[in-house]
Amino acid sequence: MQDNPFETRREFRARRLVVGGILAFIAIVITVLIFFRHSRSSPLPTALTGLFLYGFFFLFNFSGLSRAGLSYHRLFGTFPTWRTLGQYALWVVPLVSVAVAATYILYLPLSYVFPGFVKSWYLEDSTVMIWRDGDNYVLANALNYLTIVLVAPVMEEFFVRGILLTRWTVKWGVIRAILASSIVFGLLHTNVIGGFCFACVMAIFYIRTKSLFVPIFLHVLNNLTAWIAVYFTMNLDTPASYQTIAEFQESWWIGLIALVIGVPCVILFCRYYLPKRDWRVPYLSDFDNSP
Numbered sequence: 018m019q020d021n022p023f024e025t026r027r028e029f030r031a032r033r034l035v036v037g038g039i040l041a042f043i044a045i046v047i048t049v050l051i052f053f054r055h056s057r058s059s060p061l062p063t064a065l066t067g068l069f070l071y072g073f074f075f076l077f078n079f080s081g082l083s084r085a086g087l088s089y090h091r092l093f094g095t096f097p098t099w100r101t102l103g104q105y106a107l108w109v110v111p112l113v114s115v116a117v118a119a120t121y122i123l124y125l126p127l128s129y130v131f132p133g134f135v136k137s138w139y140l141e142d143s144t145v146m147i148w149r150d151g152d153n154y155v156l157a158n159a160l161n162y163l164t165i166v167l168v169a170p171v172m173e174e175f176f177v178r179g180i181l182l183t184r185w186t187v188k189w190g191v192i193r194a195i196l197a198s199s200i201v202f203g204l205l206h207t208n209v210i211g212g213f214c215f216a217c218v219m220a221i222f223y224i225r226t227k228s229l230f231v232p233i234f235l236h237v238l239n240n241l242t243a244w245i246a247v248y249f250t251m252n253l254d255t256p257a258s259y260q261t262i263a264e265f266q267e268s269w270w271i272g273l274i275a276l277v278i279g280v281p282c283v284i285l286f287c288r289y290y291l292p293k294r295d296w297r298v299p300y301l302s303d304f305d306n307s308p
Contacts, residue, residue, distance in 0.1 A: 024084035029142040041073035059152035064160040094228035111282030114275045121272025122188035132262045145249045170236035186298045195220045
C-alpha cells in the first residue's frame with residue numbers, strides 16, 4: 018500500500034503552507050515593484066496580482082507536495098455524475114443567503130460601534146470584482162473573473178479542504194480538523210462568519226461525497242453568483258452596494274430576509290448531514306490507521 022504522505026517521515030505539514038504563503042507574498046511584492054510601479058491608472062496590475070498570488074502559492078508548495086508523495090487522484094477522488102452535481106448545486110442559494118445574513122450579523126452591529134472600521138474594511142477595502150474604467154479595464158475584468166470564479170475555488174478547495182483538512186484530521190480528528198480549517202478559511206475572507214460557515218459545509222460535502230470536485234463545483238457557483246450580483250447592482254467599481262455607513266445601515270432588511278431564508282436551510286442541513294458520525298476524510302479512508 019502507498020505510504021500516507023500526511024503521516025510518514027516525508028509528511029507534508031501545514032506549516033509549509035505558511036512558508037509558501039510568505040514566499041508568494043514576497044514574490045508578488047517584487048513583481049509589483051518591478052513591472053507595475055508605473056501603472057497606477059490601470060486596474061490591470063491589481064487583477065494580475067490576485068492571479069499571480071495563487072500561482073506563486075501553488076508553485077512554492079508544489080515541490081513539498083511532490084516530495085511527500087501526494088496522490089492527486091486520491092485527494093480529488095472521482096468526478097461525480099452531472100446529476101449529483103446538479104443536486105448539490107441546489108445548496109448554492111442557501112449558501113448565498115447564509116453568507117449575506119452573516120455579513121449583516123457581523124458588520125451591522127459593528128457599524129454603530131466602529132463605523133470607521135466597517136467603512137474602511139468592508140465598504141472600501143474589499144476585493145474589487147469589476148471595473149468600469151481605467152487603462153485595459155476590459156482585460157483586467159476578464160482576468161479578475163478568471164481568478165475569482167475559476168482559479169480561487171480550485172486553489173482554495175485544494176489547499177484548505179484537501180491539504181489542511183486531511184493533515185489536521187491526522188493530528189486532531191475529523192471534527193476539530195473541520196473547525197480549524199474552516200476558521201482559517203474564514204479569516205482569509207472579509208466575511209469571516211460567512212466564510213467559516215461556507216467552509217464547514219464544503220468540508221462535510223467533501224467527506225460525504227469522497228470527491229473534491231463537489232466543493233469545487235459549488236465554490237465556483239457561489240463565486241459566480243457573487244460576480245453576477247455585483248454586475249447587476251450597476252455599481253461596478255465597488256464590491257458592495259453601499260458607499261456610506263448610513264446606506265448600509267438602512268439596508269438591514271436585506272440581512273433579515275437572508276436570515277429568514279437561511280435559518281431553515283441550516284436546520285435542514287444539520288438534520289440531514291450532521292448525524293453521519295462515520296466520517297472519514299477521503300484521502301485517509303483506505304489507510305488502516307486513519308481516524
